[in-house]
Amino acid sequence: MFEDVRDLYNAAILERGRRPRHMGKLQAFDATAKGDNPMCGDRVTVWVKFAPGGTIAETGFDARGCEISKASADLMVEAVQGRSPADTKAMFERFRAMAQSGECPACAGFEPLKPLAAVHAYPSRVKCATLPWHALVAALDGAANATSES
Amino acid sequence: MNDTVQSFDIKAIRAQFPILGEKIRGKDLVFLDSAASAQKPRAVIDAMVHAMERQYANIHRGLHWMSERTTEAYEMARDAAARLLNANDRSEIVFVRNSTEAINLLAHSYGRGILKPGQAVLISGMEHHSNIVPWQMLRDSHGIELRVAPITDAGELDMAGTEALLADGRVGLVAITHMSNVLGTYTPAERLVALAHQYGAKIFFDGSQAVVHRRVDVQALGADFYCFTGHKLYGPTGIGVLWGRRELLDAMPPFLGGGDMISSVAYERSTWADVPHKFEAGTPAIIEGIGLNAAIEFVEAIGYPAIAAHEAALTDHALSKLSAIEGITIIGRAQDRGGVISFALDRAHAHDVATLLDRQGIAVRAGQHCAEPLMRRLGLDSTARASFGIYTTNEEIDALADTLGRIREFFA
Incomplete structure (x- = not known):
């Protein structure tokens, strides 16, 4: 049973969902925002610290939600490390496209996020994967709150 | 039955x-x-398809055969809903889109029309958003206090806490679920009716879940208002029922204005149709009403x-x-x-x-x-x-x- 969900619930996702490596509030941070999907009850908070040049030096998160949202947050932290805000937002757009289509033609350097590509086959779960990104982009834009439900 | x-x-x-x-x-x-939302039996599907294929026109206004037959078929749903709830009279059955609209109607017409600023509405701690938000809107626009009856850890209504919130006599309306959509809990409807009336409040039940599972007799219960929605009762979406005691509905102002709800219209002043049509502006959900009738007959047959x-x-x-x-x-x-x-x-x-x-x-x-x-x-x-x-x-x-x-x- 469940062999057919291994595309999404693969080893990387299960590992990251159960034992996230980057979960936790940063001691010092420059930006923060909450992501909230009130219909389903998923919540995530992200904290960002910038390097002197304005790139992302460190990201932390706290999430209450499903394996997909937690794994996505954990993988996101690594993917955006050292990137500028503009670069991070562009990456979010490519990630969102991948989550919706399963395809990622222009995704060089995207390997860490690829385990989430299968979420496209679970339309009601795409918003779980994108919620942490909405929260991160909100933090970069100076907004306090974000959702991926609308 | x-x-x-x-x-x-x-x-x-x-x-x-x-x-x-x-x-x-x-x-x-x-x-x-x-x-x-419940699945639909063949009888409901067939009734709706039959109406569209063989017997359809706008209702309440046509002078032709199709309109008269469609009106009859649609109005049979009102009789069916009156039977289902054991309403005193078919005119006490107001058709709405769903339970959410029934509660908004009540909050608007009873809340703004009958309740006075300074009075309170009492809901419970296990309501669906549809029985919270319309009352918040009433609170914010009309100076009505919103009170929330506590629940126990077992997921039952805290009756002592409920009575305490009624004790000052300022609650004009108790608006409460008859069965929780999360916990499956039935609220003690008879006791709540007695309590509400003891402290001078009217009582409305959201029966969206309850009416699917157990017999509801609004007269035996002594309720003042009750609502349910068709699509959870094996009927179509887009049609629901607000029942109210006739004298209460008579005293309430209309909800939506437009065609079908008027007696006469002039630029200076319009007058309203009688209950229930006063609350049924515009062309209603005709096919859905016919489907609801079939759904109620299906439930009655079992x-x-x-x-x-x-x-x-x-x-x-x-x-x-x-x-x-x-x-x-x-x-x-x-x-x-x-x-x-x-x-x-x-x-x-x-x-x-x-x-x-x-x-x-x-x-x-x-x-x-x-x-x-x-x-x-x-x-x-x-x-x-x-x-x-x-x-x-x-x-x-x-x-x-x-x-x-x-x-x-x-x-x-």
Whole structure:
């Protein structure tokens, strides 16, 4: 049973969902925002610290939600490390496209996020994967709150 | 209505629901999400198709054969709803789109029209958003206080706390669910009616869930208002019922303005049609009304004693099977409860549970169930919910329980 969900619930996702490596509030941070999907009850908070040049030096998160949202947050932290805000937002757009289509033609350097590509086959779960990104982009834009439900 | 339990042939009942023959990714559909919306029997589908193919025109206004026949067919739903609730008179049945619209109608016409600033509306801590938000809007626009009756950890209404909130006599209306869509709890309706009236309040029940599972007699209950929605009662979407005692409806101003709700219109002043048409502006959901009539006739043919007995047995079976799963928490332990069961697994989030169940063809709901304040009260972000209908079988519940056990192993 469940062999057919291994595309999404693969080893990387299960590992990251159960034992996230980057979960936790940063001691010092420059930006923060909450992501909230009130219909389903998923919540995530992200904290960002910038390097002197304005790139992302460190990201932390706290999430209450499903394996997909937690794994996505954990993988996101690594993917955006050292990137500028503009670069991070562009990456979010490519990630969102991948989550919706399963395809990622222009995704060089995207390997860490690829385990989430299968979420496209679970339309009601795409918003779980994108919620942490909405929260991160909100933090970069100076907004306090974000959702991926609308 | 016959009070003896008629023979309940589950196979014959299931055969009347075409969708139950569908396969989900090659597996039998196990539909355990009836509390969100129930499936439709052949009789409802046929009645609606027949209306569109053979007997359709606008109602209440045409002078021609098609309009007259369609009006008759549509108005039969009003008689059916009056029978279903044992209303004193068919004019007490107001058609609305759904329970949400019924409550908005009540909040607007009774709330703004009859209640006075300084009075209060009392809801409970286990309401659906639809029985919270319209009252908040009334509070903010009309100076009405909104009070929330507490619930116990078992998921029952705290009756002492409820009475304490009524004691100052300022509550003009109690607006409360008859059955929780999250906990499956029935509220003690008779006691609530007595309490409300003792302290001078009118009482409205949101019967969206309750009317599906047990006989509701609004006169015996002594309620003032009651609502339900067609699509949870095996009928179509887009049609629901607000019942109110005639003298209360008569005193209330209209909700929406427009055609069908007027007696005469002039630029200086218009006058309103009588109840119920005063509350039914515009062309109504004609086909859906005809479908609702068929749904009520379907329920009546089986009979509430048989429905209630079947669902009580299912609920007992489900509580026993689910409780035996390691690491499961059943949310709410009310004494008087029906076939709506929320639960959480220790190792898997509700969304993951719902996704994995879905891959086995088992449909449940997961999330906050449009009851965010209740979830907060229970200290939960999300639960999975299995809910039963007239067509649910013990074998389906066994499949749910077996699969939940395997999901727990999957996330070991």
